[in-house]
Structures are given as C-alpha cells and as structure tokens.
Amino acid sequence: MIVDHDTVVHFAKSWGLFYLIGFFAVVCVYTFWPSNRQRFRDAKSKILERDDKPCR
Amino acid sequence: MIAQLTLNERTSALGLLILVALTGALMAVIGGDDPFAAHGVIIILFCAVIAAFVISGFDAPEPRIDRQDSYYDDPTKVGIGLSMAWAVFGMFMGVWVAAQLAWPDLAFDGAWSSFGRIRPTHTTGVIFGFGGNALIATSFHVVQRTSRVRLAGQISPWFVLLGYNLFCLLAVTGYFMGVTQSKEYAEPEWYADLWLVVVWVTYFVVFLRTLARRREPHIYVANWYFMAFIVVVAILHIVNNLAVPISFTQSKSYTIWPGVQDAMVQWWYGHNAVAFFLTAGFLGMLYYYLPKRAERPIFSYRLSILSFWGITFFYMWAGSHHLHYTALPHWVQNLGMTFSVMLLVPSWASAGNALLTLNGAWDKVRDDATLRFMMAAVVFYGLSTFEGSFMAIRPVNSLSHYTDWTVGHVHAGALGWVALITFGSLYTLVPALWKRPQMYSPALVEAHFWLAIAGTLIYVFAMWNSGIIQGLMWRTYTEEGSLAYSFVDTLVAMYPYYIARTVGGALFLLGAIIGSYNIWMTAKRPFMPAATDDVPQALSPAHARVPAE
Numbered sequence A: 001m002i003v004d005h006d007t008v009v010h011f012a013k014s015w016g017l018f019y020l021i022g023f024f025a026v027v028c029v030y031t032f033w034p035s036n037r038q039r040f041r042d043a044k045s046k047i048l049e050r051d052d053k054p055c056r
Numbered sequence B: 001m002i003a004q005l006t007l008n009e010r011t012s013a014l015g016l017l018i019l020v021a022l023t024g025a026l027m028a029v030i031g032g033d034d035p036f037a038a039h040g041v042i043i044i045l046f047c048a049v050i051a052a053f054v055i056s057g058f059d060a061p062e063p064r065i066d067r068q069d070s071y072y073d074d075p076t077k078v079g080i081g082l083s084m085a086w087a088v089f090g091m092f093m094g095v096w097v098a099a100q101l102a103w104p105d106l107a108f109d110g111a112w113s114s115f116g117r118i119r120p121t122h123t124t125g126v127i128f129g130f131g132g133n134a135l136i137a138t139s140f141h142v143v144q145r146t147s148r149v150r151l152a153g154q155i156s157p158w159f160v161l162l163g164y165n166l167f168c169l170l171a172v173t174g175y176f177m178g179v180t181q182s183k184e185y186a187e188p189e190w191y192a193d194l195w196l197v198v199v200w201v202t203y204f205v206v207f208l209r210t211l212a213r214r215r216e217p218h219i220y221v222a223n224w225y226f227m228a229f230i231v232v233v234a235i236l237h238i239v240n241n242l243a244v245p246i247s248f249t250q251s252k253s254y255t256i257w258p259g260v261q262d263a264m265v266q267w268w269y270g271h272n273a274v275a276f277f278l279t280a281g282f283l284g285m286l287y288y289y290l291p292k293r294a295e296r297p298i299f300s301y302r303l304s305i306l307s308f309w310g311i312t313f314f315y316m317w318a319g320s321h322h323l324h325y326t327a328l329p330h331w332v333q334n335l336g337m338t339f340s341v342m343l344l345v346p347s348w349a350s351a352g353n354a355l356l357t358l359n360g361a362w363d364k365v366r367d368d369a370t371l372r373f374m375m376a377a378v379v380f381y382g383l384s385t386f387e388g389s390f391m392a393i394r395p396v397n398s399l400s401h402y403t404d405w406t407v408g409h410v411h412a413g414a415l416g417w418v419a420l421i422t423f424g425s426l427y428t429l430v431p432a433l434w435k436r437p438q439m440y441s442p443a444l445v446e447a448h449f450w451l452a453i454a455g456t457l458i459y460v461f462a463m464w465n466s467g468i469i470q471g472l473m474w475r476t477y478t479e480e481g482s483l484a485y486s487f488v489d490t491l492v493a494m495y496p497y498y499i500a501r502t503v504g505g506a507l508f509l510l511g512a513i514i515g516s517y518n519i520w521m522t523a524k525r526p527f528m529p530a531a532t533d534d535v536p537q538a539l540s541p542a543h544a545r546v547p548a549e
Ligand code: HEM
Pocket: B091, B092, B094, B095, B096, B097, B098, B099, B101, B119, B122, B123, B126, B127, B131, B184, B406, B407, B410, B411, B414, B415, B418, B419, B501, B502, B504, B505, B506, B508, B509
C-alpha cells in the first residue's frame, strides 16, 4: 500500500473523527460520574486552606 | 540558599557545574571563530558565576531539621527575580523594536542592533525569559501546595531553573551575533535546543515525582495545565527542531523538514507554543492564584475539567490557520479554521468560570489591585481568544494576515492576558513566600495596574487601527484595476500608530519596572505597617483599647 495524500486524508476523516468523539465521551463520563462529585468538591475548596507546611 | 543543601549535594552541584563548563570549554576550543566558540565562553562564565555562589556558601552548616517538613521555595524565589529581570530586558527591547519601526535610524547602523536581530531578543526575552521563568517558579509553588508535599529533589529544581536560563541566555546572545534557525519562536540553534531537551525532561521528572508523592487524593486542576504545558512543549520542541548541523564545530544547522511540511511543522509548533506556553501554563496560574486571592473556590470545578480537555485537544489541530492561502492543502486549512472556531468554546468556558468565581466578590476586585490584575487578564483572555477565532476564518484572515492586526492580537494576548495574569499571580505569591502580610507598597501595585492597563489599551488600539488601515489599503484598486496605494503609502499611514505603540509600550515597561522594585523591596525589607498618622489619635483602635487609669 502506498501512503499518499489521500491515505492521510482518509485516516484523518475517519479515525481522527472517531478518536475525538470517543475522547469527548470519555471526558464527559469522567466529569459527571456521580461518585466523583465529592472528590471535585473537596479539591476546589481544599486549596483555600492554610498551607505553610507539607502534610506528613 | 546553599545552607538548604547537604555537603554531598553541594559537592555534586559543583561537579555538575564543572561538567557543563568543560563542555563550554570544548565548544570554545573547537569553535574557532564561529559564534559557537563565543557561546562556549558564555557557558563557562555562566557556570563560574553559579559556582562562585555555591563555593561562597560551601562551609555553611548543613541543614539539621528534616527538610521534608518544609516546602522548597528557594528556586521559586530566584525564579521570580529572574522572571522580572527578563521582563524588564524583554520589554525594553520591545520598546526599542517599536521605536525602530517609527524611526529606523535608531538601529545606529550596527549589525547587532538591526531590526532583524533585536526583534527576536524581544520575543524570546518576554515569552521564554519572563513567561518561562514565571511558569517554572509558580508551577513549583503550586504543585507543592496542592499536593501538600515538598518538591522532589534538591538540586534538580535548580538545574531546571538555571539550565533554562542558560538556554535563554544562549538564545538571546546568539541573535545579537546573527545565530538563528529562522523559525519564529524556535530561533536558537541545535546545541541550545539539545540542552533545552535535557533541562525540560528534568523539569518533567521533577514535576511528575512531586505529584507521585502527593498527600491529596485528587490532582488539582492547575497541575493538569502545568503538566500539559510541560509535556506538549517537550513534544513541540523536539519535533520542530529536528535538524542537521553543518558541522559539530559550527552553530549553523538545517531542518530535516522540507518545503511545505516545514511550514506546517513550524506553525503546528508556533500555534501550540501560543496554546501551551502562553495559555495552558498561565491558566494553571489562574486556577490557583485567583481563587486564593479572592478567597473563593473556583465557580465550577467540572467546567474547569471540561475546558481543560477541550483546550488540550482542540488547540492541537488549529495551527494551520497561520498558513491560509498557502501551498498547504485546502482541507488542512479548513481543519485549522474549524478547530479554531470551536476553540472559542473551551476558551470562553475558562474565562467565564474565572469571572463567575469573582461574581459576589466585586467589592474585593474594586479594592484590591492584585485581584483586578487577574480580572483584567481574564477579560483580555476572552477578548483575544474571540479575536483569534475570528481571524482564523479564511476571508477574515485575508484582511488581517501580514498586517499589524496580527501584532495587535498578539499583544492583546501577551500584554493583556499573559503579563497581567503573571503580575497578579506574583503579587499574590510574593508576600506569601517572603511571609509578609502584604506587598511593600500597595500604592505601587495600584500604579502598576493603571500603567499596565493604559499601556495595553494604547498598544492594542494603535495596532488594530493601523492593521485594518494597512489591510484595506493593500486591497484597494483603482477603476483601471491597479493597486491604489504603494507600499510606502501604507507606511506613511502607519507612522502615527507606530509612535503611539511605542508610547503605550513605554508605559507598560514603566509598570514592570515599578513592579520589580516593589517585589525587590518586599523581599528585602522587613515589613513596615502602613502609617496610621492620618487617623485621629483618639479614634485609633489601639488607643481606644488602652484601659483608663
Ligand atoms: C513593553 C511592551 C511591549 C512592546 C513595546 C512590544 C513591542 C513589540 C514589537 C514592536 C514587535 C514587532 C512587531 C512587528 O514586527 O511588526 C513585537 C512582537 C512580538 N511581541 Fe511584543 N512588545 C511588548 C511586550 C510583549 C510581551 C509582554 C509579550 C509576550 C508575553 C510580547 C510578545 C510578542 C510576540 C509573540 C511578538 C511577535 C508577533 C508576531 O510575529 O506576529 N510582547 N512586540
């Protein structure tokens, strides 16, 4: 098989598209997964705590 | 600073410096009269200065307490200083470049001071010198606080910071001597590029090892942005700089990419340098220092995740909008255009998220110039991404390309977003690092803010006007179908705007100088409480609390 311009275009228009859509789906599932809710809530408020020493 | 290192570490630091200096010596010897040799000498001098510093502290007592009990902030402190020094240098060069465009005689007939050589000293000085040092300094700070663990390694953070500055130094001194690969934002030659690969991989390892030791279950989103910045810049840098030197004793090299592929690789690099150097890392700063300063958590954490992945995956495909109407295949141009328009969504999601975080704290924004810096940065971020998405549309680009409109867009992003968010973050970080209740002079922060805003507005409006006039003049035809204006006519029309830009830039530079002074004084001087003399004695609370005899 010769890899020419059309091969690349074909690849970009098929697999490239699937990959982006798949990626989008994975990110959305991760973001809205119910059990992640608490983790995200903690993450965003915890940075406001005092932080003058590492935690050991 | 040296006292934080054990004797062993001091010795290995010296060993490392000797090794690098020996490489410099080799370059100086085999380079003959090529600038390659001059760079060898610069490397030796650079190592000598740092070695002198290490030796001066060599006999200091070793650290006795367990270092894991404290954060490692020395590299961050030095990084802030270097960042501000580069800011003043880079912006001074910017003002000079701007002045040369209005008054070409200001090159003083020197080869080193010609437009083509000092322009890249400006771009490298501000992007890599100022921006890069600020990113390294803040990323080291943020990753420790959000992971609640000390930075991994004792010498490696120094290697990253100082090695990176050696790269910047080689880059900028090279331009003055005429050393360049002629790729915008990737001008340094092969040996400097190889050095940066070593430094950058170390940076990646330091960051990753610190995250791996974290005491928090979740990696805070600011770190994702810093991580994306580190990883993607490594990939971009390596791929775009693949080149074959004409000899190992000379600075010149040729890229391995031919023709239009070279153009595509260069602007894939160039655009992602905007995306991951000038955007992702600074968004990392935004997501940490803005909530910190406003004392409010980010409005929506989920939105920040969605926009992170949106930005990461859309930006990659947008580079070809720099090559509209070129030999690049049409579909690649369309791809770049479409992704650029889609990019508006995650960009505005980040900007909106930041503004909504401030919603309800507008009184703080009004009173606190530091927070105002960050708010203005977000507004300019929203503005420049909107403008960028618009300019990426091919017919619009046919008007804007090659004109000062592009330069206006660049500086709406660079001054308005990158520089303002950096100043806001540094003004948040500096008092915390040096354990002062506030900056040495809040009034000077206020002055800096207004100088920066005035400078940015003057600069950007001047360039918008000049760019659109220029673009329209270039496409005006007479009834006979010939061009109505000569190129020189457009230069005459742009002259007043070039003067205005120089003035705006000078204001911005002045602000940066004031900021550097303020940071210096905060670090050096013990804190002095604000004078309360202008408060009536009897009313001052301290006085009122004295019990009556
Ligand atoms: C004191 C403020 C500044 C002044 C006066 C200034 C001036 C200039 C000038 C005159 C140019 C050349 C434009 C041309 O060739 O037509 C330029 C280019 C550039 N500057 Fe600045 N600049 C300033 C600050 C900054 C900052 C803080 C950054 C980045 C963080 C920056 C990034 C750039 C970039 C990326 C370019 C290249 C633009 C392009 O090729 O389209 N500048 N600047």
